[in-house]
Amino acid sequence: MKVKVNGEFRELPEGTATVRALLDELRYSFPLLIVRVNGSLVERGAYSQAPLSEGDDVDVYHLVSGG
Numbered sequence: 001m002k003v004k005v006n007g008e009f010r011e012l013p014e015g016t017a018t019v020r021a022l023l024d025e026l027r028y029s030f031p032l033l034i035v036r037v038n039g040s041l042v043e044r045g046a047y048s049q050a051p052l053s054e055g056d057d058v059d060v061y062h063l064v065s066g067g
Helices: 019-025
Strands: 002-005 008-011 033-037 040-042 057-062
Touching: 019 033, 019 057
Parallel strands: 002 057
Antiparallel strands: 002 008, 033 040, 033 057
16 A cells, blocks of 8 residues: 655555554654645544554654753
């Protein structure tokens, strides 16, 4: 399956059909991430159920705070 992640097309292995599987495959381990799929925010608790489809546009952001 091919999806666009942060502006770059990536070919993902079979079985990478959820946001959680994508994050695991790309080794995103930072605990505070914001994920948007096709412009829609995906709630952190829904990553394991949020499906991905061929051609989806995924944006992953690290949430950073400070002062």
